[in-house]
Amino acid sequence: MERRREAALTGRTAGRRLTSIDGGREDSGPADPAGPPQHGPGAVRNNRPDRQEAGEPPTVPEQARLWHVVLSVSGPVTPLPELRAGLERLAHDHSFFLTARYAADHAEIRYWEQARDLHDAAAIALRLWGEHKATAKLPPWEIVGLEVVDRATYHKRVAEGFGDPPPQLGGVHPY
Numbered sequence: 001m002e003r004r005r006e007a008a009l010t011g012r013t014a015g016r017r018l019t020s021i022d023g024g025r026e027d028s029g030p031a032d033p034a035g036p037p038q039h040g041p042g043a044v045r046n047n048r049p050d051r052q053e054a055g056e057p058p059t060v061p062e063q064a065r066l067w068h069v070v071l072s073v074s075g076p077v078t079p080l081p082e083l084r085a086g087l088e089r090l091a092h093d094h095s096f097f098l099t100a101r102y103a104a105d106h107a108e109i110r111y112w113e114q115a116r117d118l119h120d121a122a123a124i125a126l127r128l129w130g131e132h133k134a135t136a137k138l139p140p141w142e143i144v145g146l147e148v149v150d151r152a153t154y155h156k157r158v159a160e161g162f163g164d165p166p167p168q169l170g171g172v173h174p175y
Helices: 002-010 080-093 118-132 151-159
Strands: 065-074 097-102 106-115 142-150 171-174
Touching: 065 118, 065 151, 080 097, 080 106, 080 118, 080 171, 106 118, 118 142, 142 151
Parallel strands: 097 171
Antiparallel strands: 065 106, 065 142, 097 106
16 A cells, blocks of 8 residues: 555656665665765756666757736726726736736736646636735636637637627727
């Protein structure tokens, strides 16, 4: 049971063990607790075998991509000056902020998000309003819509005349 749990938590097979801690040797022999540390202070340990030594092909790290996000929020009527100030604070806090349109009871935020894939971009977008609600003094609205498309799709839509950018690019504007 213990070996199965260890394998499930570490993602390793039950026969593989960490070699940097006592009792973790692959040969299951006793560790030498009195032995000197193999690395000096401040050194970084490399507990994983080099991929090329292990016979695995080298992998290219995944690149972050740009995703165009349209987040729609809605809720109780909020005074427009207060809402505008909150959206402007959000624009200042969020580095890829593109534009926002707003009315007393709803708003639409358009921006670029840098993420590994669609799932990450959508997850970040769904957290945006809640995470900035207190710092930007945003109203207690809920997210009612989300669109996330990759950069190529966004530019294709614009080129075909669909999904045009808002009439006033950049900044915070009323509908």
